[in-house]
Amino acid sequence: MIFGCRHFGMGAKDGRPGPGPEEIEHVEAAFTVLSLIYAFCASDFMPNLRILDIDGHERIMKKAIKVINKYHDPIIEERMRRWRTDGGVDDEPEDILDVFISLKDDKGKPLLTMEEIKAQAAELIFATVDNPSNTVEWAMAEMLNQPDILRKAIDELNHVVGPHRLVEESDFPNLPYLKACAREALRLHPIAPFNLPHVSSTDTTVTGFFIPKGSQVLLSRVGLGRNPKVWEDPMRFNPDRHFNEKNVGLDEPDLRFISFSGGRRGCIGAQLGTMMTYMLLARVLHAFTWSLPAGEELVNLSEEEHSLFMAKPLHALAKPRLYFLS
Numbered sequence: 001m002i003f004g005c006r007h008f009g010m011g012a013k014d015g016r017p018g019p020g021p022e023e024i025e026h027v028e029a030a031f032t033v034l035s036l037i038y039a040f041c042a043s044d045f046m047p048n049l050r051i052l053d054i055d056g057h058e059r060i061m062k063k064a065i066k067v068i069n070k071y072h073d074p075i076i077e078e079r080m081r082r083w084r085t086d087g088g089v090d091d092e093p094e095d096i097l098d099v100f101i102s103l104k105d106d107k108g109k110p111l112l113t114m115e116e117i118k119a120q121a122a123e124l125i126f127a128t129v130d131n132p133s134n135t136v137e138w139a140m141a142e143m144l145n146q147p148d149i150l151r152k153a154i155d156e157l158n159h160v161v162g163p164h165r166l167v168e169e170s171d172f173p174n175l176p177y178l179k180a181c182a183r184e185a186l187r188l189h190p191i192a193p194f195n196l197p198h199v200s201s202t203d204t205t206v207t208g209f210f211i212p213k214g215s216q217v218l219l220s221r222v223g224l225g226r227n228p229k230v231w232e233d234p235m236r237f238n239p240d241r242h243f244n245e246k247n248v249g250l251d252e253p254d255l256r257f258i259s260f261s262g263g264r265r266g267c268i269g270a271q272l273g274t275m276m277t278y279m280l281l282a283r284v285l286h287a288f289t290w291s292l293p294a295g296e297e298l299v300n301l302s303e304e305e306h307s308l309f310m311a312k313p314l315h316a317l318a319k320p321r322l323y324f325l326s
């Protein structure tokens with residue numbers, strides 16, 4: 001199985017179960033959009049240059065958005081049509097699209113236009129697609145290189161969940177070590193070097209640094225999460241460092257590293273993102289026995305040259321170990 005957010009394994013190309021070409025195209029387009037969030041773009045500073053598209057970003061972005069729209073638009077348009085003609089979708093549980101469509105303003109009129117709903121749907125995909133998969137890929141890579149840690153997490157799962165069922169959300173309070181592993185991966189391996197860019201709306205001073213109104217503020221996720229003044233031996237993957245914390249979770253309100261950030265622009269999906277991350281890590285660890293391909297003793301933990309993704313997507317062998325799944 002090849003892990004990795006932008007890389008799909010599990011036999012997609014050779015007929016075995018796995019994501020199909022449409023899913024691959026959709027996710028790749030989402031990652032293309034994400035890859036340009038922090039890119040330097042001359043026309044951000046000199047808007048007159050936009051027409052020249054000097055860096056080519058506009059062309060790349062338009063192509064990726066076209067792919068996203070190709071998959072989203074028919075679903076959104078069809079759902080809106082059903083709401084207009086049938087007043088909703090009775091035969092299926094309501095989802096977030098139904099919520100967007102049925103929101104009303106104080107005069108009882110639809111709150112969001114179709115274009116706004118499409119933008120919200122795309123935003124949710126961009127915000128959700130990368131963090132949990134990146135965290136779990138790095139957690140697995142680090143754990144495969146430190147078998148004691150891997151063993152401890154598996155022992156905990158064996159003890160709490162056992163071999164007769166799958167991990168459920170209700171197990172999470174009893175899986176502190178697994179949660180510490182996820183938290184440690186998020187600290188050491190954030191998806192991006194910086195938090196989303198913000199502009200300060202007033203003059204302010206933070207820990208002695210004056211930040212004038214209108215400044216572009218970029219918080220360094222690696223600068224915080226790998227800060228040796230805060231984290232002992234910061235480059236070492238060591239889940240035990242979180243074990244003394246009262247309640248191991250992924251949130252970090254003191255910003256000793258950035259998980260969901262905070263304040264008014266903090267992540268709105270922190271709870272869901274936490275559950276997705278725990279569930280993914282717990283299920284892959286619980287349902288399979290993991291090993292490295294023949295001839296490999298250690299996972300190469302290098303980062304890509306221009307990003308924080310694994311330079312070489314994690315490639316590990318998974319042997320099913322729950323009898324009711326085989």
Ligand code: HEM
Pocket residue numbers: 123124127128131132195196197258259260261262264265266267268269270272273274277
């Ligand atoms: C482990 C998973 C996740 C992590 C680590 C994460 C992290 C973040 C971070 C660091 C930000 C930027 C905050 C800032 O600008 O200060 C953010 C923003 C955001 N996140 Fe998440 N996120 C995760 C999952 C999700 C999920 C599942 C959703 C949606 C259901 C989501 C929706 C959003 C949205 C919409 C924003 C933009 C908020 C705004 O600008 O107002 N995130 N996230």
